[in-house]
Amino acid sequence: MGDQDLPGVLVSHLEGPYGICEDHAEDLKRHFNLITMQDFLENKAQLGPKIQAVYIWGGRPAVSQELLHSLPSLKIVASAGAGLDHLDLGLVASFGVKVANTPHAVSSPTADLGMALLLAAARRVVEGHQLAVSPHTENFPTDYMGQQVTGATLGIIGMGNIGYKIAQRARAFEMKIVYHNRKCRKLEEEEAVGAIYCERLDDLLQQSDFVMLAVSLTPQTQGLIGKRELRLMKPTAILINIGRGLLVDQDALVEALQTGLIKAAALDVTYPEPLPRDHPLLGLKNVTLTPHIGSATHQARRQIMENLVESILASLSGLPVPNEVQLK
Numbered sequence: 308m309g310d311q312d313l314p315g316v317l318v319s320h321l322e323g324p325y326g327i328c329e330d331h332a333e334d335l336k337r338h339f340n341l342i343t344m345q346d347f348l349e350n351k352a353q354l355g356p357k358i359q360a361v362y363i364w365g366g367r368p369a370v371s372q373e374l375l376h377s378l379p380s381l382k383i384v385a386s387a388g389a390g391l392d393h394l395d396l397g398l399v400a401s402f403g404v405k406v407a408n409t410p411h412a413v414s415s416p417t418a419d420l421g422m423a424l425l426l427a428a429a430r431r432v433v434e435g436h437q438l439a440v441s442p443h444t445e446n447f448p449t450d451y452m453g454q455q456v457t458g459a460t461l462g463i464i465g466m467g468n469i470g471y472k473i474a475q476r477a478r479a480f481e482m483k484i485v486y487h488n489r490k491c492r493k494l495e496e497e498e499a500v501g502a503i504y505c506e507r508l509d510d511l512l513q514q515s516d517f518v519m520l521a522v523s524l525t526p527q528t529q530g531l532i533g534k535r536e537l538r539l540m541k542p543t544a545i546l547i548n549i550g551r552g553l554l555v556d557q558d559a560l561v562e563a564l565q566t567g568l569i570k571a572a573a574l575d576v577t578y579p580e581p582l583p584r585d586h587p588l589l590g591l592k593n594v595t596l597t598p599h600i601g602s603a604t605h606q607a608r609r610q611i612m613e614n615l616v617e618s619i620l621a622s623l624s625g626l627p628v629p630n631e632v633q634l635k
């Protein structure tokens with residue numbers, strides 16, 4: 308079968324930060340005729356009807372009403388990662404199109420990064436590195452203290468796949484685990500990791516030495532941590548966000564970090580991404596930042612790609628779609 312006979316799959320572009328991983332393109336091309344957004348825009352009339360799937364990598368391409376109208380053969384939107392906040396699910400559903408994501412492929416690496424950020428912020432690893440490589444370093448600096456992780460209370464907001472994996476890891480660090488979950492209490496997970504449920508988010512915030520945001524961004528969770536919530540946290544507490552930047556009121560966070568309302572923050576996600584180079588978060592010593600790299604391991608990214616291929620192929624054959632997102 309020539310490339311042209313394979314099912315058409317729309318990707319944003321093949322290279323660059325939002326392009327698909329270089330070493331994935333060859334695998335994808337064995338199954339699909341990959342059509343870049345640029346090619347599609349230059350030749351909508353001919354390519355539109357050939358496209359049966361949109362492959363979203365790094366949040367792109369955006370799936371607008373206009374795009375959906377120009378893809379009459381579209382069966383599925385296959386989106387890398389767990390978060391779906393870049394998609395209007397109701398809109399996609401109204402076109403009779405399925406959506407699949409890859410929640411299992413990202414949960415372990417994202418939980419690993421959550422713990423890496425927790426440890427880095429607690430023990431001031433980035434500052435320590437800067438001190439160690441500076442010309443005037445001293446060994447064993449006596450004014451350089453961090454927060455103890457062993458025995459500390461970790462508050463996990465969101466006990467989904469990622470939250471649970473964080474709890475498993477935190478247990479190995481002998482942390483006390485409390486959690487809050489918006490939808491329901493998770494009894495099995497509680498028992499497996501010895502976590503204590505906080506029905507009220509406020510209780511979790513008041514008790515925790517570390518607060519980990521592992522919740523997806525929805526209209527209900529946007530701004531979940533604002534001025535009021537930051538005031539409830541301990542002055543020694545550290546906030547870690549591996550969910551989405553918009554879960555936190557960032558201006559309130561900057562103020563809390565500047566005034567010592569909380570001790571520190573470690574953020575894999577911000578808004579916007581990346582932050583403008585003059586953003587106050589970039590100048591604070593008590594902030595550890597990473598550029599949205601929760602799933603950035605070779606293994607996870609490959610698994611994500613393979614999961615997306617499986618979902619697309621299943622949908623094109625009319626089979627049950629692995630990781631299909633239930634659209635209301």
Ligand SMILES: O=CC(=O)O
Nearest residue numbers: 388389390413601
């Ligand atoms: O941000 C990453 C994801 O949604 O998995």
